[in-house]
Amino acid sequence: MKPTSFCSNSAETLPSVVKKIRNFVENEVIPQESLLAKNDQSELLALKEKAKRMGLYGNFYPEKLGGKFSRLTDYLPLAEEESRSEYGPMIFGSESTLDIHMLNHYADEAVKLNYLESLASGNIVASYAMTEPGTCGSIPDTLRATAQLKEGYWQINAKKWFICRADRAQLVAVVVCTGDESVPVSQRLSVLIVPADAEGFHIVGKNKIFGQHQGQCELELNNVMVPENFMLGGKGEGMAVIEQRLNFGRVLRSTYWLGLAQRCFDMMCYRLQTERNKAIGLADKQLIRQHVVKVYQALVGSRSLIYRAASELDNHLPADIAVKVAKLSTSQTLSLAVDSAIQIYGAEGVSEQTPLASIYQLARTTRILDGADEALISSVGKRLLNEYSDKHQEYSDKTKPTCKTTPIYKTPPISETPAISEKACIS
């Protein structure tokens, strides 16, 4: 889970891998997208196996499990390529990256032995269950699932919904309360690993997203029993596990969204250069060019913000602001990019003839999942303002410049020049 645990066992250069991924997506994945959109599992499996054979699988897993890169910032260019197709993260095994790092970092050794290899080989899939029906999003205070320790086993009762991959996961990390409401929420939650074939574990419904089932399910756990050592981290340490996963996950997902946004931009630009559109001079229209420029600016801005966030995670700096701003920004960028591309494609853009309609729906969910925009704005705004709270001290102590605006002034390239980090502290 910690970026420090990232490792490098690749003999290849980054550009070489990036190129392979790009070619694989371009030549193998994208031509099969219409099949994959119909949920063709055999095609998916075939592509996954091919990616494994070519050494393109699990690129950001821990070193001992085959990962290639030890720094998130190194993985980003690769991740963008993986995700130019919505099916990329499944095919390259990246959908398990978060689960693997979480288990690798927090699970008991016995649990690791049970599951890590199988996860890394793609033989099994894990899921993560936090959100509950009737509560407000994923606000930890409102969670009602419980686990009680009874004779060496956790007895779990929970209702969860909109749980990704729950339809095909062999194990689910379930967030539960191991304390009552008298315990502060920061010490109330725990995360338990639950095998999907445990007695009392039920998939009670499939949640549709925009009219289609995409793997999200509603779960009920009735007196499910799991061994005591199936807890990630210690009892009441769930918030730490959740937050680490969340920040790490936000950066990864933002990068995948960026890959899709770039794809939309590329599609839009190529489309404008087709003979048919040249004939009517579409690319000469200012409102069309405005689409192009706005998306381009958004892409470049979001890419920079993601890089900053990843860099802070890599360097064990407080990354909360950077991560949330990157997520907010990339969500906007993907929404803008796919919306613009649809506008250029017209009716075809909302039809089954392009991946845009599907990406458009995904884009809408990005402003809700991983923290709704409103919650993130409020939280980031608070954090940013805190940086300015001891104004009087700063102003009275000019000889000792403080670091108040560090997160603002420190741009990625500058942060790489050691000398400048001092400057960052000045500002």
Added chain:
Amino acid sequence: MKPTSFCSNSAETLPSVVKKIRNFVENEVIPQESLLAKNDQSELLALKEKAKRMGLYGNFYPEKLGGKFSRLTDYLPLAEEESRSEYGPMIFGSESTLDIHMLNHYADEAVKLNYLESLASGNIVASYAMTEPGTCGSIPDTLRATAQLKEGYWQINAKKWFICRADRAQLVAVVVCTGDESVPVSQRLSVLIVPADAEGFHIVGKNKIFGQHQGQCELELNNVMVPENFMLGGKGEGMAVIEQRLNFGRVLRSTYWLGLAQRCFDMMCYRLQTERNKAIGLADKQLIRQHVVKVYQALVGSRSLIYRAASELDNHLPADIAVKVAKLSTSQTLSLAVDSAIQIYGAEGVSEQTPLASIYQLARTTRILDGADEALISSVGKRLLNEYSDKHQEYSDKTKPTCKTTPIYKTPPISETPAISEKACIS
């Protein structure tokens, strides 16, 4: 003019200079802003002299003229600090940077001898006259000023307006037509150096901006004669001179705008932390935090775009797209930042009690000068789309990846890793 001619004769580290500039602005300039706003020339002169004495003057002049940095990307952190006050660029001599580089690069040796030292020492000031009344902005095709070579002298007739610093400049670089309309505009224009005391050179009016004269003047040149060697570059090479100056100038000005935008952000945040505002919980309001987050996101995004543009100029890459996008973006960022700060300050924000009212007016002009937004969007959109025009070739020749999306994929930090530049070419 060329970034290659940038040089470094500073023994100090960048962070050390940055710190000095920041302290100077904070302690010397900002406390005098209300005096400076009243056009107090003696105060201005005193600060300029003080900056010189402290070795903080002309930081980005050519090496031989005292400049400290050879790369634009190195100068950016400094430039942001210089420009936290609107008066900074005058006090630190940065208002002459463009003129000095232009003369250094394009002027005849005799002309350089005449003027460069005086410009660099701040004893004289230069101006640049392109825009004409009755024409559309600075569209080169519509320029009507003329110069004809007569017995070793250029005879100039021109009307120009909204010419910055014209009220105190000792020499003016005037854009003229040296060919008639049969000559393509790319070969029609030339740039001539005109001493302000030349016979026939008249300041016929002062242009007010938002009700206040800020140095812009309307000029008439009636049969002004200047020696043949007062031309910058060759006859008909004006467009090259203009464009180089423009791109370089756009990046510098964007950085100055960013410095002001950061100041507005800082002011807004500190203001929200005053006792008075804490008492009414202003910083807890979501709409207030939204202001903070949006400005922060804009600042970080624009800073990254400026860095990219500067980096391309430093590396002699085609920088047109990057420069224009940086200008568009920073103009928006400054507008947003000062607008938000005013909203937080309320009536005081539009009064004379803060610099915000003045910055707000400046911000409005940024969307017109150096290319109106609409013109830039159209031009950048066209350039971006051109990158996608030979799609079919690219798709049929997979073994030879092209560089079509270089400007998109190449983020600043990545571009510094040589290995990645190959990736950039792949995409």
Added chain:
Amino acid sequence: MKPTSFCSNSAETLPSVVKKIRNFVENEVIPQESLLAKNDQSELLALKEKAKRMGLYGNFYPEKLGGKFSRLTDYLPLAEEESRSEYGPMIFGSESTLDIHMLNHYADEAVKLNYLESLASGNIVASYAMTEPGTCGSIPDTLRATAQLKEGYWQINAKKWFICRADRAQLVAVVVCTGDESVPVSQRLSVLIVPADAEGFHIVGKNKIFGQHQGQCELELNNVMVPENFMLGGKGEGMAVIEQRLNFGRVLRSTYWLGLAQRCFDMMCYRLQTERNKAIGLADKQLIRQHVVKVYQALVGSRSLIYRAASELDNHLPADIAVKVAKLSTSQTLSLAVDSAIQIYGAEGVSEQTPLASIYQLARTTRILDGADEALISSVGKRLLNEYSDKHQEYSDKTKPTCKTTPIYKTPPISETPAISEKACIS
């Protein structure tokens, strides 16, 4: 087709009908929406029959076919109520209103006899086929379908796609070229009525919209023969037929979109008042209130614009600007309203548990169909500017004020006071 042909045979007051429709939608339609979403034809039929029995069917058909209102402005409040459910316009027969008016106005008497009664009774459904694959939207110049008169029959060859209701229509109005490219497009097009069981008429595919088939089909007409009198209007008069239908249709559809937008607003506001959301104070958050206020403002603004457009159509005034602005605005309003409601509902908002996901998809198509935003902006902008083209005349003839800004100053309530219409001309 002409508003003049609207008639009134209702003994009821408008508010009484509005109330009935509202109750019907609230009590009969909305509770069945999840069934209807699964394309339950028997449920749909049952609701349609019930609406007929209650005299709530075909409310805006021509008088002789049972319509109740002779003015579009009178119908608007009703139309909003009909469309609070996406299924309303089908259940109340409003999906045939355009076709019935088109036939009533343009069809040969024999054709009317054949089809009008059946359409008005809901026994058959009509469709309208303009858009073609491989062309740019519905730009008339690019249409390639042809019809040639041969021995009293039109021989039609055409490819069309994204044709609404084509899967269940018994007749299709097909836009064809009856002249070659030498004929100006304004005289090149004609509209022919084609029975869906005609030989050579093929549904060759179902177009999916956002992954789901919603009735749009791809058609091929291979040497289909229809009698000479099956043409609407005369040969080459297709543009007039198209444009009348389009303007009338834009106002109707905008009203239906507004009804949906109002539903989204109501849902969002009620949701914020649930116990669960009160418990976490969601309605007290400023970013939430911002959603509410922005949608409210948009709703009121669009309602006013629709009313203006309808009023101009009712009064046989040039309505082109008003209609297009109403369409642009209502499309934005629906997009904003459903987007905001989804944000309030969170994951449920994109699930199958609310109608929001489906409305969101519809909202996206509104910016493409009936004229893409970009095309409308360009067209309206041109028309508005034309009002100002003879500036010099106006300024030199102050004693005879012109009507230049009529469309701007004439607000709905003012236009109802005759005295003011003169004022409108002044301004």
Added chain:
Amino acid sequence: MKPTSFCSNSAETLPSVVKKIRNFVENEVIPQESLLAKNDQSELLALKEKAKRMGLYGNFYPEKLGGKFSRLTDYLPLAEEESRSEYGPMIFGSESTLDIHMLNHYADEAVKLNYLESLASGNIVASYAMTEPGTCGSIPDTLRATAQLKEGYWQINAKKWFICRADRAQLVAVVVCTGDESVPVSQRLSVLIVPADAEGFHIVGKNKIFGQHQGQCELELNNVMVPENFMLGGKGEGMAVIEQRLNFGRVLRSTYWLGLAQRCFDMMCYRLQTERNKAIGLADKQLIRQHVVKVYQALVGSRSLIYRAASELDNHLPADIAVKVAKLSTSQTLSLAVDSAIQIYGAEGVSEQTPLASIYQLARTTRILDGADEALISSVGKRLLNEYSDKHQEYSDKTKPTCKTTPIYKTPPISETPAISEKACIS
């Protein structure tokens, strides 16, 4: 103050007066704007006298004081014309309308006798002092000015700033606390009439707005004594006086802003039709047309919202939501209109050659004065949501439809048809 007190003693038709005002502004005021901008008092006085002579002065004063219209909705078309020039409201005496209605409604008869006639004749001017330095905008809770009754006189101590017209007012309505903090703010405030020549009344400074003094002053009242009957309304009833003035004032000011916005739109459109701009095809550019269409849409929408608000005031309905939404919207419209016009005019737009620079500065203040945007959004959002608070009752009592969405469904034209008001109650 109450709309009911509005009266009509005009024999003329509204269109006739509207036409006269329009011609007066066009022919008399606008040509003198550059003089007026230089604060030429004699020119201002001459125009005021001319307006009086032509019977165009004080158009919305109470009947007995020469007003022409008894309904705000009738006055709106006139008000728009008056305000096409920023100097209109001064010249037509409209700057005193609020003060006159306030005194007419709330002042003691003796005070009326003293001042009303002089105000209505334009011989004296009144001012209104609420905002205080060091407090947050005009939040009533934070006001610190006091008045204590001593032997038949109110002894006033107050500091006020940003007080409009204070530099030339003969009397000032001052908001004071007549109770201490133990008294709820709704009963703590009172409004007192203070002659500007009272002992202890000092103008201690001139507040500049965007660098220019525009009449706003900073005031100090040190133990100023005014007779007991100089209070408007009763002791502790200040909030009612303030709120009535505020709502009425917001609608009037919104209308004046709209008049300016319409002027900007007209200027922009005419400018685009000049020969010079035609030559470069500016009006054919889509980004230019986009400016035109967006401003047009905003104008029409705001005009409709103002009309709704005025209509509710005329009809003594709860107008709070409508008034605040109209203010929010018109402020945005003016900002957009003048910003777009400046963009079209380029450098001239920010120069002294057009009124745009001045209008731009005014536009910025509209988002602060009369309630900052953020405060209004929060307040309106709360009120709108309150309409939905008894959802459960409504849903359980379908036979008794409630009026929850009245403010939404009731559009201006509909509200004029009595039958529809019932519908409004249904929705």
